Amino acid sequence: MSTALLRYRKSVTSLSPNEVSALRLAISNMLSLDDDRGYAYWAGIHGLPLPISCTHGTPLFLPWHRAYLYYFEQYLLDVMPDGVAVSLPWWDWSIQAGVPVSYALIDLPDGTSNPLAAAPVSGIPDVQFRDENVPKVAQTSRTPGPTGQGHGSAGLPSVAEVSAVLALQDFADFTIQLEDLHNRVHVWVGGTMSEIPVAAFDPIFWAHHTMIDRVWALWQQAHPGAGVGSVPLDYPLGPFPTLNVGQTLSITALGYQYASATSSAAAAT
Numbered sequence: 001m002s003t004a005l006l007r008y009r010k011s012v013t014s015l016s017p018n019e020v021s022a023l024r025l026a027i028s029n030m031l032s033l034d035d036d037r038g039y040a041y042w043a044g045i046h047g048l049p050l051p052i053s054c055t056h057g058t059p060l061f062l063p064w065h066r067a068y069l070y071y072f073e074q075y076l077l078d079v080m081p082d083g084v085a086v087s088l089p090w091w092d093w094s095i096q097a098g099v100p101v102s103y104a105l106i107d108l109p110d111g112t113s114n115p116l117a118a119a120p121v122s123g124i125p126d127v128q129f130r131d132e133n134v135p136k137v138a139q140t141s142r143t144p145g146p147t148g149q150g151h152g153s154a155g156l157p158s159v160a161e162v163s164a165v166l167a168l169q170d171f172a173d174f175t176i177q178l179e180d181l182h183n184r185v186h187v188w189v190g191g192t193m194s195e196i197p198v199a200a201f202d203p204i205f206w207a208h209h210t211m212i213d214r215v216w217a218l219w220q221q222a223h224p225g226a227g228v229g230s231v232p233l234d235y236p237l238g239p240f241p242t243l244n245v246g247q248t249l250s251i252t253a254l255g256y257q258y259a260s261a262t263s264s265a266a267a268a269t
């Protein structure tokens, strides 16, 4: 396979202004669709509205979310004008210890609101908020935690913590510990991100999970043939129509690659 055909996912901080604009356009376009190509539909697959499809706390955590990001990215591409590229960027919270500016900015210079800062939470019946014990909100919000060193588990995971996870040999250990770091980021961002049933409505969710997927890809590179432990490769990843666990193992087979970066995770491998 020619690597020239692979779509490159980049760090949020290395996107050009045009790439940030393209990402904003793609998210806006998805937000404007209220069918199953739209943002609310894809955000809703993760949690509410029911059924809740994401898998957490199991060895399916990484394969399921890789398939989820893959489909979401396909729909981002689908809503772009011909010839305009877009891909999911990652937020490396171990280096960029705060919500990236391109996601934090509330209003854009042209006076429109930044589609990466917040999104409507829609399509969820009131009764489902109640049953899942999630505060009913119409729009996503964040309450970021402390930045800088010395906050322990209340702070974002450090470069050393990411390196330690990447050094683990066994998939079961790796996925459990990576999921723990992942949980801390959800809690750190706070607000909508800290409520798993609605977390995927926050646009930063995708940049966070792209980082998690990237750490898995780096781990796979560092531990060739490590696989996914006891998970059967033919296990279907619902509700995605065409992907099973085995089909998520090669990101190049899925058509993308992570750009190399001078970062914690890259330096560790």
Ligand SMILES: [Cu+2]
Pocket (backbone or CB within 6 Å): 182, 186, 209
């Ligand atoms: Cu998550």
